[in-house]
Amino acid sequence: MKITVPPALAGRVVRPGSPEYRLLRSTYTRVHSPAAVIVVRTPEEVRAALSVVHDTGLPLAVRSGGHSLSGRSSNDGGIVIDLSGLPRVDVVDRAARLVRIEAGARWGRVARTLAEHGLALSSGDHGNVGVGGLATAGGIGWLVRKFGLTIDRLRAAEVVLADGTITTLDAERDPELFWGLRGAGGTLAIVTAFVFEAVEITRVAVAQLQIEVSDARSSLVAWDEYLRTASRELTATMTLFGGRRGTAIAQLTAVYAGDDPPTASRVFRPLGDLGPVRDSTAQLMPYRALVPVAHEHPNVGQQDSFVRNGFVDKLDDEVERRVFGLAATPGLLVQIRALGGAIGDVDEDATAFAHRHQSAMIVGAVWGAGNVVTLDESIAPLARRFTGAYVNFDADGDRAIADLAFPPATRRRLADLKQRVDPHGLFPGYSV
Numbered sequence: 047m048k049i050t051v052p053p054a055l056a057g058r059v060v061r062p063g064s065p066e067y068r069l070l071r072s073t074y075t076r077v078h079s080p081a082a083v084i085v086v087r088t089p090e091e092v093r094a095a096l097s098v099v100h101d102t103g104l105p106l107a108v109r110s111g112g113h114s115l116s117g118r119s120s121n122d123g124g125i126v127i128d129l130s131g132l133p134r135v136d137v138v139d140r141a142a143r144l145v146r147i148e149a150g151a152r153w154g155r156v157a158r159t160l161a162e163h164g165l166a167l168s169s170g171d172h173g174n175v176g177v178g179g180l181a182t183a184g185g186i187g188w189l190v191r192k193f194g195l196t197i198d199r200l201r202a203a204e205v206v207l208a209d210g211t212i213t214t215l216d217a218e219r220d221p222e223l224f225w226g227l228r229g230a231g232g233t234l235a236i237v238t239a240f241v242f243e244a245v246e247i248t249r250v251a252v253a254q255l256q257i258e259v260s261d262a263r264s265s266l267v268a269w270d271e272y273l274r275t276a277s278r279e280l281t282a283t284m285t286l287f288g289g290r291r292g293t294a295i296a297q298l299t300a301v302y303a304g305d306d307p308p309t310a311s312r313v314f315r316p317l318g319d320l321g322p323v324r325d326s327t328a329q330l331m332p333y334r335a336l337v338p339v340a341h342e343h344p345n346v347g348q349q350d351s352f353v354r355n356g357f358v359d360k361l362d363d364e365v366e367r368r369v370f371g372l373a374a375t376p377g378l379l380v381q382i383r384a385l386g387g388a389i390g391d392v393d394e395d396a397t398a399f400a401h402r403h404q405s406a407m408i409v410g411a412v413w414g415a416g417n418v419v420t421l422d423e424s425i426a427p428l429a430r431r432f433t434g435a436y437v438n439f440d441a442d443g444d445r446a447i448a449d450l451a452f453p454p455a456t457r458r459r460l461a462d463l464k465q466r467v468d469p470h471g472l473f474p475g476y477s478v
């Protein structure tokens with residue numbers, strides 16, 4: 047199909063055959079073949095690009111950083127609206143810690159720019175992840191137990207709606223859409239810029255431990271019990287490399303949101319009691335070093351990975367047994383991320399990310415489409431204990447994850463919102 051674009055988009059459209067296409071067609075996990083990628087620089091260009099989608103009737107994908115684990119920020123034969131031409135990061139009011147960040151910025155750049163002002167925002171664990179995809183869904187980052195999800199720091203959003211309306215949303219101006227944007231934003235609008243209230247932090251303490259763990263020692267139960275009562279300054283993840291059933295090597299990364307070494311050591315110490323420690327390091331570092339600009343790279347479908355996740359209320363004996371079973375599956379990587387702390391300060395109905403009480407997120411990943419069945423079969427016994435999930439850590443982004451990610455009351459509100467702002471289903475995403 048010949049795609050005709052309005053004069054406003056002259057020079058902004060990349061088609062198959064053009065030299066830039068190779069670097070713009072795909073996402074982090076999937077290689078795609080869109081009919082056109084429209085690289086926009088302003089909300090008006092987003093509106094013009096949406097008119098092309100309306101006129102052609104082709105499927106739409108919206109992309110900010112392209113780190114989607116489902117690959118849904120590109121498509122085959124459709125149109126991609128790419129927001130990488132909107133990368134600005136500005137401190138707009140230092141006293142109020144208000145920062146305006148455009149959707150196409152990467153979190154590494156955000157951390158670096160904010161650090162120049164003594165500020166930070168908890169985002170995720172990777173500097174190349176885009177602002178748009180993470181800040182419309184959640185944001186489970188290195189400071190999450192201290193400062194909450196990334197969406198919890200959002201104060202306003204500049205958006206383009208499905209009908210081309212350009213507007214700004216906040217708690218007063220369309221609070222319902224502002225509610226939905228924080229958890230299910232990708233299915234409701236295109237955000238061009240976010241206004242966040244940043245936090246004052248520059249340096250953090252980071253510990254890395256490699257520990258032999260076994261279910262006989264109840265290591266995961268002990269980890270969970272400690273993290274549920276530990277100081278909020280502590281956020282930690284555990285990646286399990288399975289050995290024989292019931293034993294594993296755990297790689298722990300623990301971040302203390304503060305720069306007082308004796309206190310950080312005290313908070314880290316119980317993590318070293320989870321099993322024999324093979325290796326450990328601890329150091330103070332700038333927060334920006336945790337999500338470095340050095341992570342930046344083009345996304346060309348280089349990681350053929352498939353991911354599932356779920357939240358558990360607590361890691362009890364049964365969950366621990368099932369996590370060890372999962373970790374014992376050859377080729378499967380398991381990660382446990384501590385939740386809790388400031389996540390629970392926000393009411394369940396305050397944002398479309400409703401899961402506020404669980405203690406951990408468990409993530410399973412495999413490489414290669416041929417291993418997805420193994421992943422699903424292996425995670426099934428554990429999945430019976432899942433009480434929620436994070437849409438951004440799922441390879442399909444389909445109804446199954448929507449069921450788990452959005453409780454019935456949230457789904458009803460989202461369905462009403464969708465009907466109001468995008469009745470023709472222009473914006474793709476998990477079905478709500």
Ligand SMILES: Cc1cc2nc3c(=O)[nH]c(=O)nc-3n(C[C@H](O)[C@H](O)[C@H](O)COP(=O)(O)OP(=O)(O)OC[C@H]3O[C@@H](n4cnc5c(N)ncnc54)[C@H](O)[C@@H]3O)c2cc1C
Pocket residue numbers: 073074107108109110111112113114115118119120129149169170171172174175176177178179180182184185186187231232233235236237238438439474475
């Ligand atoms: C290596 C890696 C590490 C990660 N680590 C973390 C982590 O620590 N914590 C965490 O919370 N997440 C993490 N994620 C998941 C991450 O939050 C999602 O992949 C997120 O979608 C990436 O943002 P993006 O802008 O790069 O996404 P894109 O691939 O550009 O977009 C993904 C989807 O988000 C929506 N979207 C994108 N931009 C916009 C916009 N401007 N307006 C409206 N909707 C939009 C669209 O539906 C799109 O399909 C990680 C992912 C990867 C690959």
